[in-house]
Amino acid sequence: MVSGMATKKVTITIPVEHLNEIRSLVESSQASSVSGFVQHAVRNALDDVSGWAAMLDLALDETGGPLTTKERKWADSVLKNPPAA
Numbered sequence: 548m549v550s551g552m553a554t555k556k557v558t559i560t561i562p563v564e565h566l567n568e569i570r571s572l573v574e575s576s577q578a579s580s581v582s583g584f585v586q587h588a589v590r591n592a593l594d595d596v597s598g599w600a601a602m603l604d605l606a607l608d609e610t611g612g613p614l615t616t617k618e619r620k621w622a623d624s625v626l627k628n629p630p631a632a
């Protein structure tokens with residue numbers, strides 16, 4: 548539990564194998580609790596998303612600004628249907 552931060556109990560669905568791995572980490576004292584592990588994972592994921600967004604914004608600023616509509620359509624098509632390797 549993160550002290551000083553409001554929390555809300557929710558239900559999530561994860562693969563049984565992942566839950567078993569998390570419980571093993573808790574049992575071996577490598578994680579404080581299942582909730583603590585999930586809170587930590589979510590915080591890291593949110594930090595990653597904001598970090599990537601900031602990095603993308605910086606890269607765009609350094610290379611001519613936001614994508615044009617044409618560039619965005621191209622990028623979306625490539626990301627949805629990557630070329631065969």
